[in-house]
Amino acid sequence: MSKKTALISDFDGTVSDSDFFWKVVDKYMDEAALEPWRMYLAGRLTHFEALKRIFSQIRVPEADLRNFIKEIKIDSHFQEAAGICQGQGIPFYICSAGCDYYIKILIGGIIDCYGINLIANHGTYTPQNGLEMSAPAGRFYDAAVGVSKKAVVEFLQGQGYRVIYAGDGLPDVAAAQVADVVFARDMLLEKCRKQKFSCKKLNSFADICQYLLKEEG
Numbered sequence: 516m517s518k519k520t521a522l523i524s525d526f527d528g529t530v531s532d533s534d535f536f537w538k539v540v541d542k543y544m545d546e547a548a549l550e551p552w553r554m555y556l557a558g559r560l561t562h563f564e565a566l567k568r569i570f571s572q573i574r575v576p577e578a579d580l581r582n583f584i585k586e587i588k589i590d591s592h593f594q595e596a597a598g599i600c601q602g603q604g605i606p607f608y609i610c611s612a613g614c615d616y617y618i619k620i621l622i623g624g625i626i627d628c629y630g631i632n633l634i635a636n637h638g639t640y641t642p643q644n645g646l647e648m649s650a651p652a653g654r655f656y657d658a659a660v661g662v663s664k665k666a667v668v669e670f671l672q673g674q675g676y677r678v679i680y681a682g683d684g685l686p687d688v689a690a691a692q693v694a695d696v697v698f699a700r701d702m703l704l705e706k707c708r709k710q711k712f713s714c715k716k717l718n719s720f721a722d723i724c725q726y727l728l729k730e731e732g
């Protein structure tokens with residue numbers, strides 16, 4: 516490959532096995548707590564505001580929350596992909612419409628070890644106020660989801676990178692539409708197929724590792 520490559524991945528449901536948001540609702544909340552999500556689906560709240568309101572309802576000792584987070588499964592080939600990127604000088608970005616609080620608990624060590632760039636909303640937790648989420652200021656800010664993944668793709672393309680994008684959900688669609696290579700699962704895979712733009716099915720990060728080794732090695 517003559518053009519330099521960058522890899523961007525969503526976190527929830529892509530690096531992790533499913534969304535933190537759904538896990539937290541299942542574990543700690545009742546049906547009424549999902550009202551912000553219904554408002555989002557009805558177009559009356561942004562994705563960011565819906566998540567923010569739901570996260571703020573968590574009321575458990577922080578140690579319990581951290582233990583709960585540590586049980587979330589991470590793709591078993593994720594670290595291998597990070598190693599390939601580091602070895603081949605491929606910038607690796609994790610872009611999330613969720614928040615850095617649980618991402619850092621889960622993969623903070625890998626992020627630091629392999630020099631991964633994390634672009635996500637910020638979260639702080641107290642049992643009094645729950646998980647408080649704030650959007651990052653700056654060039655990647657987006658009012659609807661906090662972080663514009665599409666803006667990150669375009670920023671890297673502007674730097675001359677061919678961008679590989681991996682994701683699973685609706686906040687990934689706009690980014691996938693402009694990326695050069697797309698690995699998709701679940702909702703994003705359905706959208707790609709419906710809108711007829713090409714993508715590869717993402718079963719696990721093993722697919723990305725294989726692709727990087729074949730295309731970039």
Ligand SMILES: [Mg+2]
Pocket residue numbers: 525526527528529682683684
């Ligand atoms: Mg996701």
